[in-house]
Amino acid sequence: MLNKVKGKLIVSCQALDDEPLHSSFIMGRMAKAAKEGGAVAIRAQGVEDIIEIKKVTGLPIIGIIKKCYEDSPIYITPTKEEVDKLLNTKCEMIALDATERIRPNGESLKDLVDYIKSNGVLVMADISTYEEAVKAEELGVDCVSTTLSGYTKYSTQGDGPDLELIKRLSKDLKIPVIGEGKINTPEELRQAFECGAYSCVVGGAITRPQLITKKFVKSIS
Template sequence: MTFDTVLDQLRGGLIVSCQAPADSPLHDPVVIGAMAAAAVNQGAIAVRIDSPAHIAAVRDRVSVPIIGLWKQVIPDSEVYITPQLHHAQAVAEAGADVIAIDATKRPRPGGETLADLVQHIHDQLQKPVMADIDTLASAQAAVAAGVDILGTTLYGYTADTQQCEPPGFELLSNLIDQCSVPCICEGGIASPTAAQQALKLGASAVVVGTAITGIDILAQRYQAAIAHL
């Protein structure tokens, strides 16, 4: 797919994040692939998938765009979503159409700049980049670095936003008003009504994860609520 084709396909619909905790029985390529296929069968325009093994399994099941990432914990770094080029390369080789990266202003591992990473993904991997950001300032820096899509993914999950509760509708509105690339609302979308609100605010698409595919955390919440009655 060309950059423009992929970006056009990521407009106006539902993107389902199909992920599971590492210690869950659901954390299996076959299961993740089935989740993704089920979401696409019900109209999802794309899926968001973590790790090369899971991306490859999903690629075998669906033809819609895959937003791929690889969560990696690196010592002395808070950046964990596809932090370095070799992670992005593995994601691309597994079949992802878009590479999602941490684009916050936190120090990056290995000394590589955000602009360097984006340029390498464009030039070497020939893939568009989704910037997972937390603030308007990080979004503006990401656009300056050449990213193709913004996502509110890390709003509420960094030191600068730890007091904030997703979904980041105010941040989304600011991104739409002040940034020149498509903006995707991701994080904290817990109901169809919230998804509608994001699109009405001008989001190009909306990513829903836990509310659709988060069996572990949803079961845990229900159990915690009734355990002591």
Template sequence: MHQVIEKIRGGLVVSCQAYPGEPLRHPETMAQMAMAAVEGGAVGIRCQGLADIAAIKGQVKVPVIGIWKEGDEGVYITPTLRHARCCAAAGADIVAIDATGRPRPDGLSYADTVHALHDEGVITMADCGSFADAERAVEAGTDIISTTLSGYTGERLKTDGPDFELLERMVKAFPDMPVLCEGRIHTPDQLHRVMECGAWAAVVGTAITHPTTITRWFAAKL
């Protein structure tokens, strides 16, 4: 097991992302958010975009999981080999990639992409939307599998919280594979349950680093 993957074992990875047009959308701001998360106990950071990856990597000592989103439909999380290579070049310790079976813009399969990246020494993480995605990713030789896209590809219902069912199935089926739980972890209690299910680590974003959404949760109770 690569030491970078070992560093996040049993811990909390915080996703620091802001969407286009939002007040916090700036690499320096995301780097500050990442630093604050690390001070709070985060063992890793997930972030989006080359500028953010570089800025955050320059400010934290924990592993950085990098992605590059292109659009917001179909395969848009690190959709091509070029995107993945750029994330690695920007400083990402781990590159997360859409691992669904949907057509990729460059015509390569997820397996093709993983093999090319492994030849270059890049650690890969498979963002899965279903158990079938996880199976293909493991067969492709990916380093990490995650529940990131569960509920967003049409293959599984979007649960109110984490997709515990998918997580448990992945953990049981692939006992030697690091399985990360990501997606809709909104409370510490949910995080605790995720870890009890056997997750290698958990990724929490919105509930920690997206104040607009958090404010809406509170405002909705007024």
């Protein structure tokens, strides 16, 4: 899978319970449209969406499950329970929060990484800082993604992708660095690749029409 996405675009197709496009059928069609536009893989949330998208597109899937727990701020594939559900979907890669924050139920990132890899599935570490990425590489993940930069209190805050983080990690890590998070324009995508990104994930700028519409409305308000 990693060879297939090198230098290419991954599209994130997600719509949570409170979003207007929340439907595995709709996400399947959204992913099909992304494939026709040139996406080579899909990042998807939830068992039903993943199964539908695999059926409709045949593309490799980066699977996640978002679930909130009272004892932790981590919500992207936070525990073994979510990992087990994702393993049953046969997705090619599982992404999980790899920040320094405490996991629910006192579970450890290392144990989850080892467990996923023991099942023959690739692991993507969603990180927010340079240090988290270095630690994730040491734990044996297959790639890191800058997904959470700007989404933890202690990481760099900004309106666009964390290009400096992508540049540093691409230079220093031996594993692929995936640019993800706040890539809002084709120009920002190009910049992420110029900074050394192995591949990039774009989500809301392509697949969340309510947010796209809001930008247009804001421009004339």
